[in-house]
Amino acid sequence: MIxxxxxxxxxxxxxxxxxxxxxxxxxxxxxxxxxxxxxxxxGDVTDxxxxxxxxxxxxxxxxxxxxxxxxxxxxxxxxxxTAPTSKRSLVYHGWIxxxxxxxxxxxxxxxxxxxxxxxxxxxxxDRTLMPWLIASQTIPILAIAPMVxxxxxxxxxxxxxxxALISTYLSFFPVAVGMVKGLRSPEQLQLDLMxxxxxxxxxxxxxxxxxxxxxxxxxxxxVGVAASLVGAIVAELPAGAAGGYGARLLAGSYYGQTxxxxxxxxxxxxxxxxxxxxxxxxxxxxxxxxxxxx
Amino acid sequence: xxxxxxxxGLGLTFHTADGDVRALSNVDLTIGxxxxxxxxxxxxCGKTTFLRVVADLEQPTEGEILVNGVSPxxxxxxxSYGYVFQAPALFPWRNIEQNVALPLEVMGHAAAERRQRIQxxxxxxxxxxxxxxxxxxxxxxxxxxASIARALTFDAxxxxxxEPFGALDEIVRDHxxxxxxxxxxxxxxxxxxxxxxxxxxxxxxxxxxxxxxRPGRVTDVIESTLxxxxxxxxxxxxxxxxxAHRVREGLRAGHSYEEHA
Numbered sequence: 262m263i264x265x266x267x268x269x270x271x272x273x274x275x276x277x278x279x280x281x282x283x284x285x286x287x288x289x290x291x292x293x294x295x296x297x298x299x300x301x302x303x304g305d306v307t308d309x310x311x312x313x314x315x316x317x318x319x320x321x322x323x324x325x326x327x328x329x330x331x332x333x334x335x336x337x338x339x340x341x342x343t344a345p346t347s348k349r350s351l352v353y354h355g356w357i358x359x360x361x362x363x364x365x366x367x368x369x370x371x372x373x374x375x376x377x378x379x380x381x382x383x384x385x386x387d388r389t390l391m392p393w394l395i396a397s398q399t400i401p402i403l404a405i406a407p408m409v410x411x412x413x414x415x416x417x418x419x420x421x422x423x424x425a426l427i428s429t430y431l432s433f434f435p436v437a438v439g440m441v442k443g444l445r446s447p448e449q450l451q452l453d454l455m456x457x458x459x460x461x462x463x464x465x466x467x468x469x470x471x472x473x474x475x476x477x478x479x480x481x482x483x484v485g486v487a488a489s490l491v492g493a494i495v496a497e498l499p500a501g502a503a504g505g506y507g508a509r510l511l512a513g514s515y516y517g518q519t520x521x522x523x524x525x526x527x528x529x530x531x532x533x534x535x536x537x538x539x540x541x542x543x544x545x546x547x548x549x550x551x552x553x554x555x
Numbered sequence: 556x557x558x559x560x561x562x563x564g565l566g567l568t569f570h571t572a573d574g575d576v577r578a579l580s581n582v583d584l585t586i587g588x589x590x591x592x593x594x595x596x597x598x599x600c601g602k603t604t605f606l607r608v609v610a611d612l613e614q615p616t617e618g619e620i621l622v623n624g625v626s627p628x629x630x631x632x633x634x635s636y637g638y639v640f641q642a643p644a645l646f647p648w649r650n651i652e653q654n655v656a657l658p659l660e661v662m663g664h665a666a667a668e669r670r671q672r673i674q675x676x677x678x679x680x681x682x683x684x685x686x687x688x689x690x691x692x693x694x695x696x697x698x699x700x701a702s703i704a705r706a707l708t709f710d711a712x713x714x715x716x717x718e719p720f721g722a723l724d725e726i727v728r729d730h731x732x733x734x735x736x737x738x739x740x741x742x743x744x745x746x747x748x749x750x751x752x753x754x755x756x757x758x759x760x761x762x763x764x765x766x767x768x769r770p771g772r773v774t775d776v777i778e779s780t781l782x783x784x785x786x787x788x789x790x791x792x793x794x795x796x797x798x799a800h801r802v803r804e805g806l807r808a809g810h811s812y813e814e815h816a
Contacts, residue, residue: 448644450640450641450642450644451644451646453612453638453640454638454640454644455661456611456612456631457610457611457612457631457636457637457638458634458657458658458661458662459631459632459634459661460661464661468646468657468660468661469646472646472648473646473648475648551647551648552647552648552649552650552689552691553647553648554689554691
């Protein structure tokens with residue numbers, strides 16, 4: 262246990278975290294100082310001490326940069342101390358974002374795999390599809406997301422599906438690219454072997470190409486699931502009042518609620534980490550079943 | 556003796572960016588049923604290419620070749636040969652049992668029959684008890700034995716082996732050579748065996764085909780006079796050395812041709 266702790270990356274991660282928190286507190290003093298000084302000036306306060314000043318910059322109601330403990334307090338208040346059904350709860354907004362992230366991720370993964378299969382098995386789609394896939398990712402998602410939401414809304418489709426489509430749009434690409442490489446990764450020797458058995462293309466796919474592509478699938482799914490979350494949040498920005506971390510971020514910036522913005526950001530980052538970890542756990546299970554050397 | 560493989564005027568030219576390469580030229584050869592034929596020669600002499608033509612992995616550009624009296628493609632469709640590659644080419648996500656089961660699954664054998672065949676072939680290559688091991692848990696020699704089991708399991712009469720022991724050390728190789736002879740005697744299969752080791756070729760074969768490069772061609776065919784029963788010590792007998800000498804002469808002749816050309 263102690264050895265695992267010493268040889269693992271716990272200590273380096275904690276050190277980096279501590280350094281970042283220090284920088285954050287210093288930056289908070291620096292960025293919130295002008296406002297604090299103007300308060301002192303207006304109130305004709307002259308006998309303030311440095312200690313008071315520093316503490317004051319860390320506890321403003323609408324700071325330019327909230328201090329870490331303010332964000333933590335806000336996070337605690339809006340997750341644990343608020344009912345999950347309340348619109349002030351980050352759990353409530355998290356579920357809205359998570360549901361469209363997961364739906365979009367599943368659709369994106371299936372679409373990506375489907376495209377990869379078409380590209381690997383069909384010379385014509387190899388030449389025609391790939392340039393379009395790459396072109397699709399050069400369109401800035403911030404520009405296209407509001408249009409998709411608005412157009413689909415006009416067509417009577419609103420809520421989960423339009424947001425999930427944005428997630429799909431972002432997540433299919435890494436999966437498609439990764440799986441094209443993965444499905445082409447068998448060695449010539451292994452392909453020759455299947456040929457000597459007179460195996461059909463379907464047999465070669467299921468018995469060789471598909472299992473051989475698993476490492477590529479999970480790597481690209483980790484990228485894809487994080488992209489899905491970004492897609493869902495971006496799609497929630499124009500949706501406004503409908504909820505989700507995106508809506509929460511937007512509302513926070515409308516009203517200058519920086520503490521609310523930062524806590525929503527941290528909630529979103531935590532969710533992304535949990536999603537990537539979940540994919541990693543599934544990967545570990547699959548690896549164990551496939552006899553990968555531990 | 557029926558011919559399992561018969562080639563007449565067989566030639567194969569690869570068209571590459573650097574120009575044409577004549578991998579095989581005017582090869583006339585017959586492999587009879589139950590023979591153990593070794594192909595020996597320096598790299599580039601076309602020995603592997605010939606085996607790949609038999610297996611329908613390469614298409615000849617000249618002449619004709621019949622495998623079991625039909626075209627190589629037809630023979631492949633009938634699954635009439637097992638191929639052992641230079642590397643074991645086991646699928647790392649399958650354990651030994653599942654790897655040996657692979658051709659049986661592709662060919663649609665029932666589960667019960669698969670089990671029976673796997674057990675029998677693993678016994679044949681002395682790998683009983685290793686069914687549940689994954690390839691990385693086995694030594695190189697054991698991996699290659701598993702790949703031989705995989706080639707035997709669907710009972711094809713012809714076994715094509717492309718330098719199967721080339722990557723193994725000499726001690727393991729000696730052991731596997733005598734095992735292979737026992738296996739050949741027990742199964743009565745026809746074996747075509749590519750090697751670049753003279754002792755290996757002489758020890759194993761009933762017929763040795765000596766080849767030379769540029770263009771790849773057959774320079775000598777030697778019928779072995781060694782008895783069917785071959786202990787490893789046979790390699791020190793004058794008879795063995797005489798055949799080895801003739802193989803060496805054949806290889807040298809191929810080389811001097813190259814130097815004068």
